Amino acid sequence: MFEELSAINARPSVYAEVTTPELWTDPHISGRMLAAHLDPHVDLASYRAEYREQVVAWLIDRFDIRAGRSVADFGCGPGLYTTRLARTGASVTGLDLSSRSLDHATSLASAEGLSVRYLRQDYLTYRDDARYDLIILVMRDYCALPPNGREALLRTVREHLAAGGFLVLDVDSVSAFAHVREQATYAPSLMDGFWSDQPYFGFHNTYRYEREQVSLDKFEIFEAERKRTFFNWVRYFTPEGLAGELRGAGLTDVDVLGDLTGSPYDSEAPRFAAVATTASGAR
Structure with a gap:
């Protein structure tokens, strides 16, 4: 015994094993994760409902989301952001590993008569011909990835951003x-x-x-x-560390913010956000 x-x-070596996908594919665990997503009062699988609404409002305003724009949510879960962004008339795609969450997202879109493209895909390996004006990665998913996973994600982002397109993400801070x-x-x-x-x-x-x-x-x-x-x-980041990884993947004009509502950066806060773009994309 x-x-x-x-x-x-026993302490494992750093990144000895990565099991993140199992949280979204195990039938029982994915059901518990979906319940956490849909609880509007807690910051677990998703942010609280009030904060989500502020995030969507900021995204729409900052990046002029409307008909004619193309948006992707990497790790979209049950469609809490994609549904709201699709209401603008933009072309919206959501990627997720959880079929349970995607079924919920699809039902939300159908109930409102919205056309949202949902793909059961790993965003680390996702490839198609779509190019997006905006890609979002919410709830600090970037921090859950090992170094080679972050590199793979940023390759996917770089290949699927339109010229002048933007990546928006948030991360855990060293604080x-x-x-x-x-x-x-x-x-x-x-x-x-x-x-x-x-x-x-x-x-x-x-x-x-x-x-x-x-x-x-x-x-x-x-x-x-x-x-x-x-x-x-x-993985916990400084603004300099995150910006270095984004620039290393070919993204530019990294703008560090306090969170996904566009608030000012606070070095004492537990998380922060960043916006990065492809060439000629500064806004």
């Missing part, structure tokens, strides 16, 4: 990393049954990786017939 518990609490504390917890049905509809025991470890400015929440889930491990990585 001591050896087993030691193995559960948030300062508040991460290493810990270990255990509970039957950890997180109120989030990980399975069957009885299970859950172990949750949080680790800090100082040099990389990365944290890991590792969940070991033990059921009667199987054991699963989930790795939730978060």
Whole structure:
């Protein structure tokens, strides 16, 4: 038992394993994630409803979203942004791994008579002939990716932005990393049954990786017939670090903001946003 518990609490090497897609493809977990998306009062899978409305209003105003514009939401979830952006008459595409979330998004669009193109695609490998005036990546998805995943994402973005098109994203800041504390917890049905509809025991470890400015929440889930491990990585950024990655991918004119409503940058805030463009796209 001591050896087993030691193995559960052993610190993995940074980015030893990435399991993010399983959160969106597992039938039970994806259902819990969808419920979190749709709860208007919490910042979990999506931001709170009031903030979302402010984000959409800012996007429409800042990037002149209207008929004739083309917009993509990478990681669109249940269509909370795509539906609102499509109301402007813009051509809107949503990409997501979760068929459950996409089914909800499609039903929303259908109920309002909106034409939104939804694709069950991994945005790291997505390719087609579409070119977008605006690509959005909301809820700090960028931070959950390992370095090669971030590079792959930015290649996708660069290949699908129209000339003068914009990428808008938000990230966790180094100020948030300062508040991460290493810990270990255990509970039957950890997180109120989030990980399975069957009885299970859950172990949750949080680790800090100082040099990389990365944290890991590792969940070991033990059921009667199987054991699963989930790795939730978060990379914390400075404006200079994020801008360097964006410019390295061929994006330019990086504008750092406080959040996705266009507020001023605050070095003490737990997150910030950025706008980057292709050539001749400054606005």
